[in-house]
Amino acid sequence: MSRTSRSPRVWRVVRVCGLLACAALPAVAQTKPIPQLVRKGDKFTFLVDGKPFIMLGGQVGNFSALPDRMEGARESFRAMHLNTVEYPVYWNVIEPAEGRFDFSGFDQILRGIRAQGLRAVILWFGTWKNGAMDWAPNWVKADPARFPRVIGPGGKPIRVLSPHSRANLEADRKAYVAMMRHLREIDEADRTVIMVQVENEPGLLGSPRDYSAESNRLFAGPVPEKLAASLKTKPGSWKEVFGREAEEAFSAYAVSGYINEVAAAGKEIYPLPTYVNVWNGGYGTNDNWERYDRPGETYPSGGAVAHMLDLWKANAPAIDAIASDIYHQSPITYLKILNAYRRPDNPLLIVETGRGIACRAFFYAIADYSAIGFGPFGVDGAGGGLRPDMAAIAADFRLFQSTIPVIAELQGTPHLKAAVEETGIGARNLIFGKYDVLVRFNPPGRAPAGTIAQPAAAAPAEPSARVMVAELGLDEFLVMGFDSSVEWRPAQGSDYTAAQFLEVGEGVYENGVWKQTVAGSTSQGDYAGPTVRLPAQGALMRVKLMQY
Numbered sequence: 404m405s406r407t408s409r410s411p412r413v414w415r416v417v418r419v420c421g422l423l424a425c426a427a428l429p430a431v432a433q434t435k436p437i438p439q440l441v442r443k444g445d446k447f448t449f450l451v452d453g454k455p456f457i458m459l460g461g462q463v464g465n466f467s468a469l470p471d472r473m474e475g476a477r478e479s480f481r482a483m484h485l486n487t488v489e490y491p492v493y494w495n496v497i498e499p500a501e502g503r504f505d506f507s508g509f510d511q512i513l514r515g516i517r518a519q520g521l522r523a524v525i526l527w528f529g530t531w532k533n534g535a536m537d538w539a540p541n542w543v544k545a546d547p548a549r550f551p552r553v554i555g556p557g558g559k560p561i562r563v564l565s566p567h568s569r570a571n572l573e574a575d576r577k578a579y580v581a582m583m584r585h586l587r588e589i590d591e592a593d594r595t596v597i598m599v600q601v602e603n604e605p606g607l608l609g610s611p612r613d614y615s616a617e618s619n620r621l622f623a624g625p626v627p628e629k630l631a632a633s634l635k636t637k638p639g640s641w642k643e644v645f646g647r648e649a650e651e652a653f654s655a656y657a658v659s660g661y662i663n664e665v666a667a668a669g670k671e672i673y674p675l676p677t678y679v680n681v682w683n684g685g686y687g688t689n690d691n692w693e694r695y696d697r698p699g700e701t702y703p704s705g706g707a708v709a710h711m712l713d714l715w716k717a718n719a720p721a722i723d724a725i726a727s728d729i730y731h732q733s734p735i736t737y738l739k740i741l742n743a744y745r746r747p748d749n750p751l752l753i754v755e756t757g758r759g760i761a762c763r764a765f766f767y768a769i770a771d772y773s774a775i776g777f778g779p780f781g782v783d784g785a786g787g788g789l790r791p792d793m794a795a796i797a798a799d800f801r802l803f804q805s806t807i808p809v810i811a812e813l814q815g816t817p818h819l820k821a822a823v824e825e826t827g828i829g830a831r832n833l834i835f836g837k838y839d840v841l842v843r844f845n846p847p848g849r850a851p852a853g854t855i856a857q858p859a860a861a862a863p864a865e866p867s868a869r870v871m872v873a874e875l876g877l878d879e880f881l882v883m884g885f886d887s888s889v890e891w892r893p894a895q896g897s898d899y900t901a902a903q904f905l906e907v908g909e910g911v912y913e914n915g916v917w918k919q920t921v922a923g924s925t926s927q928g929d930y931a932g933p934t935v936r937l938p939a940q941g942a943l944m945r946v947k948l949m950q951y
């Protein structure tokens with residue numbers, strides 16, 4: 404008889420986690436613990452209020468982080484089922500004149516988010532926003548002699564502050580530190596803000612590197628010894644060490660060092676987790692074939708793109724996560740990026756994504772890549788409601804939100820897996836300890852997207868089926884998803900003939916405890932195996948089984 408010998412320890416933890424959370428509450432209210440990213444082995448856990456947290460984020464539009472607009476977006480946040488709002492803090496708004504800070508709008512926005520019971524991630528639009536300097540204050544923009552810009556290949560300044568300038572760094576650092584100090588004063592007790600994005604899609608858009616006299620001198624010199632040692636390369640010039648990527652690596656070194664100093668100074672005041680987001684680029688990450696991919700032209704040079712990730716990790720230890728923005732629609736490209744950014748030294752975090760594939764990518768990201776957070780961009784774009792193109796992601800978040808304590812515990816273990824429809828892929832078999840779980844992307848009446856067979860209903864242009872299966876115990880599963888059927892069989896090679904339901908029900912978790920809201924029939928699967936159907940609007944189900 405074939406039985407698994409895997410330890411059910413993690414399952415016990417999952418079952419009692421709700422109880423423990425209550426038991427651990429101190430008798431006297433204390434300051435909430437600071438949010439933290441904790442690494443154990445290869446697994447990262449994001450602790451908020453001391454408990455595992457998965458960020459169901461939504462980023463507002465670039466011009467939305469003003470008090471009245473944020474107030475007007477409340478309904479969008481609710482309709483999206485967010486637990487976290489991501490929004491910018493503009494350098495030119497908080498420091499309109501050098502050394503004079505105005506946090507009135509900052510406070511108002513934060514109070515509004517807190518009143519909604521949501522968490523926040525603030526995005527520092529400082530030196531860099533999409534590889535340019537557009538959100539720097541006018542006193543910086545207007546004084547290029549003091550705050551030098553990148554000199555492009557044609558010898559002329561471009562719309563980017565130079566990462567080699569100490570004056571630029573100091574001005575940004577002072578403002579960032581002032582913001583972090585103020586944030587600590589007004590939010591330390593509540594911990595509304597749980598993470599900080601330092602700059603936005605940094606790098607040099609318009610030039611592979613700075614061609615100023617000072618920068619030319621540095622580029623002609625050797626790669627700093629410490630960097631070469633961390634990357635385990637031979638010493639040499641930038642060209643000798645990095646070849647074709649020399650200018651990009653030179654910029655990445657300058658940009659990552661600059662941002663590291665800004666982030667480290669902020670952490671000295673208020674050590675919240677930090678991350679840097681990325682305008683993607685580089686080999687195989689571009690599915691826009693009308694363009695080609697060159698640093699400084701189609702994406703900012705010096706950002707933490709996949710092929711610069713080792714360098715960034717070595718040179719920016721004050722940054723806890725590198726988070727690629729993913730707007731690509733090809734599943735090949737999307738998964739390639741998830742693969743590149745989920746590393747033993749980097750948790751997967753997606754703070755900007757969107758459209759078609761994103762609702763399916765959520766399942767891959769959470770179940771197969773242990774993402775600590777997922778956030779579509781532009782959630783407030785519908786004039787106060789739910790953007791139609793966000794409805795599918797909102798449905799994901801609605802289904803998923805109550806399971807966070809359970810799923811966060813199972814991430815990174817073999818007990819959590821996703822099955823996602825892609826064009827031409829009609830089913831997936833997920834292998835667990837005692838059972839093979841067959842997920843078919845075949846809601847009644849239609850074949851999977853992109854297949855030849857076309858029954859009654861035509862396949863939708865965009866695949867829609869997506870499922871997450873969590874093994875809660877040897878004979879117990881949590882299943883959530885859309886547009887699919889899920890069937891259990893004894894594991895291949897075991898001596899059992901078939902599986903049978905003992906309990907089936909739809910429900911939600913309340914404070915970590917399962918509450919069944921709709922009972923399912925245990926006789927489901929009379930003529931086939933035990934099967935549950937996940938409808939187009941989605942369902943969260945728990946099943947208990949036996950084998951005979």
Ligand code: DGJ
Nearest residue numbers: 465533603604728755780
């Ligand atoms: C990526 C940037 O990081 C965002 O701020 C925003 O401009 C989006 N692109 C728009 O698609």
